[in-house]
Ligand SMILES: [Zn+2]
């Protein structure tokens with residue numbers, strides 16, 4: 001009698017421990033799933049935020065400061081007999097088209113390689129920070145990416 005009772009108790013204990021183990025496993029699995037879901041959700045939200053921030057960022061119209069700095073500069077000389085600098089000859093007027101003040105001798109100028117228009121270095125640097133074209137003729141100021149002038153000159157047949 002007592003033997004059989006004991007046997008059945010052992011059987012029950014075995015069964016319940018097995019059930020407990022299964023429950024523990026499923027709980028652990030649920031936690032894993034939850035953790036996985038939270039990680040995926042976190043990454044997704046981060047990506048959404050980044051995309052929203054990029055969408056709200058205004059497009060940059062000006063040139064890169066490195067590109068502006070790479071544009072040729074020269075010191076303006078009014079009339080030095082026998083000067084053969086082509087840059088100075090290309091300077092059509094002695095007035096800066098941006099600030100409309102007369103260019104004085106010794107002032108540092110910057111010319112745009114695509115159209116050879118010249119300006120005070122400080123004036124054109126400020127202009128190119130928010131614009132990518134020449135303020136006189138609207139040619140692309142970026143010598144490395146003259147896409148606009150190419151599009152205007154090379155017409156498809
Ligand atoms: Zn100027």
Ligand SMILES: [Zn+2]
Nearest residue numbers: 115117134137
């Ligand atoms: Zn120009």
